[in-house]
Amino acid sequence: MYFKRKVDSYLRQWKEKENRLPLIIKGARQIGKTESIIHFADENYENVVSINFVLEGQYKTILSDGYSVENIIKNISLIDPSKKFIAGKTLIVFDELQEFPDISTSLKSFKMDGRFDVICSGSLLGINYKKIHSNSVGYKTDYEMFSMDFEEFLWAKGYSDLHIEQILEHMCSGKVFSETELSVYKKLFLEYCVLGGMPAVIRQYIETNTFSDTLEIQRQIQLDYEEDIRKYAEGLDQTKIASVYRSVPVQLAKENKKFQLSKIEKNARSREYSGCIDWLKDAGVVSVCYCLDYPELPLKGNYDELKFKLYYPDTGLLIASLDEEAQEDLRANKNMGVYKGALYENFVAEAFLKQGLGLYYYKKENATLEEDFFVRTKDELVPVEVKANNNRSKSLRKLIDNENYSDIKWGIKLADSNVGIENGIYTFPYFCSFLIKRYLAKRG
Structure with missing residues (x-):
């Protein structure tokens, strides 16, 4: 059972923007961020690559060769070869951002590369948000989500x-x-x-x-x-x-x-x-x-x-x-x-x-x-x-x-x-x- 949320219409509007920036959805834990993102992803993208940095800690090494998109997707594919990256048709979801805030530094690279859409999410608990903001200022959009009103x-x-x-x-x-x-x-x-x-x-x-x-x-x-x-x-x-x-x-x-x-x-x-x-x-x-x-x-x-x-x-x-x-x-x-x-x-x-x-x-x-x-x-x-x-x-x-x-x-x-x-x-x-x-x- 999926509950309609106000973030749904925001996500649709975000995708309609030709010059859309990588998106960070933030908010307290367990308010439905991941569920809404995946629901949107499944309805709007041919291909979705989703990584949860809490449940899948092995992906915390994907920046070991630097912040370029090429190196990141190469390392993701090495860890899991079943993950495909189709230019123009793929959404990459980086979930539980608070566990690996360094990934936010790559958002500039993803924006400049332009082949893949990116949504990050994480609870405000633990997010060193000042650091994340400074690492990606000008290359991201923020959306604050709450529990259901x-x-x-x-x-x-x-x-x-x-x-x-x-x-x-x-x-x-x-x-x-x-x-x-x-x-x-x-x-x-x-x-x-x-x-x-x-x-x-x-x-x-x-x-x-x-x-x-x-x-x-x-x-x-x-x-x-x-x-x-x-x-x-x-x-x-x-x-x-x-x-x-x-x-x-x-x-x-x-x-x-x-x-x-x-x-x-x-x-x-x-x-x-x-x-x-x-x-x-x-x-x-x-x-x-x-x-x-x-x-x-x-x-x-x-x-x-x-x-x-x-x-x-x-x-x-x-x-x-x-x-x-x-x-x-x-x-x-x-x-x-x-x-x-x-x-x-x-x-x-x-x-x-x-x-x-x-x-x-x-x-x-x-x-x-x-x-x-x-x-x-x-x-x-x-x-x-x-x-x-x-x-x-x-x-x-x-x-x-x-x-x-x-x-x-x-x-x-x-x-x-x-x-x-x-x-x-x-x-x-x-x-x-x-x-x-x-x-x-x-x-x-």
């Missing part, structure tokens, strides 16, 4: 692009969802929150139509992440990196969700941990939401690097990290309990990240004014509030009404409710989060 989950469940367009139309028109629409999409959204977007987890769920064994798969993925920390985090304190990763769910459960190093280690200093957080972010296993200095445009450069919240880029893995009682509540009783606000906030952060939106929040010093996220149109700053209850949105109201915040004219509230528009606050159900970028584009 809610739209891809809907595709996997059999829903079409028409259904997606109908959800967006509700958002744009302000027309409320019918009782049936709301019930169905809320149920699907809760399923997705619990499962997350790892293809292996979703495949297990769709094949069995139950949550059984999905938690086991999720926890194994987390164990694999921690194993990769031990394997690849060179020159950094691996224990500190693991401690930061494990601390994310606990810190999100706090009322003040700002990430506090003192909750990990009493006398922790930011300079001791900054490299650890950067490593996890580069690895694609945490996402960082920075606190704005002031709620105004531009967003880039207008934030405090020492004040931030951390999220998991896959809400399913966040839920999998909770204790047994919380698991029972979520999977059997559909009760969000104490983690309700944290889970919805994490889901919105995940949805924004996967849309390419930056993650920013605001908390005014010595005041109650606090906003969960900010997005922007061409010339407006738009605060986004994630409500775990039906209380009034006091901070959102203050930001919209206060003339000191001149870039803010209206705001978005994401809640367990229907579509609504009132005094500049546009309310949408949580499940609409994945369409915020398209909604903003339509508003201009």
Whole structure:
């Protein structure tokens, strides 16, 4: 069972370019990179040569005679004479790039040679990406991939692009969802929150139509992440990196969700941990939401690097990290309990990240004014509030009404409710989060 992914259309567009560069698809482990590449390769190429540097370590010698295409394909053919290289009809896939980053130096040669298309992939875990980038700058294209988003989950469940367009139309028109629409999409959204977007987890769920064994798969993925920390985090304190990763769910459960190093280690200093957080972010296993200095445009450069919240880029893995009682509540009783606000906030952060939106929040010093996220149109700053209850949105109201915040004219509230528009606050159900970028584009 192959799941349709957004990278599919990107790969087709890449192949249609006459002057295409070698492609590097990067992202966290087990998000479906290899599966998507091979699916694309089988449908679009007469001949595919695929090399996995983890499973086939013998290929780490293919650069022994230098970086020319001729020498590389000669050495590959020596190791496995069954691999054929047909000019103009062959895709070469170098998988698990983090195990053999030197191969990226050959991308310039492949581009200049022009006979073969090349796609590399690898988890951000362990990729010395600065080195890879410098070795092939100007001769490669990058694509960052994530685990499946809610739209891809809907595709996997059999829903079409028409259904997606109908959800967006509700958002744009302000027309409320019918009782049936709301019930169905809320149920699907809760399923997705619990499962997350790892293809292996979703495949297990769709094949069995139950949550059984999905938690086991999720926890194994987390164990694999921690194993990769031990394997690849060179020159950094691996224990500190693991401690930061494990601390994310606990810190999100706090009322003040700002990430506090003192909750990990009493006398922790930011300079001791900054490299650890950067490593996890580069690895694609945490996402960082920075606190704005002031709620105004531009967003880039207008934030405090020492004040931030951390999220998991896959809400399913966040839920999998909770204790047994919380698991029972979520999977059997559909009760969000104490983690309700944290889970919805994490889901919105995940949805924004996967849309390419930056993650920013605001908390005014010595005041109650606090906003969960900010997005922007061409010339407006738009605060986004994630409500775990039906209380009034006091901070959102203050930001919209206060003339000191001149870039803010209206705001978005994401809640367990229907579509609504009132005094500049546009309310949408949580499940609409994945369409915020398209909604903003339509508003201009």
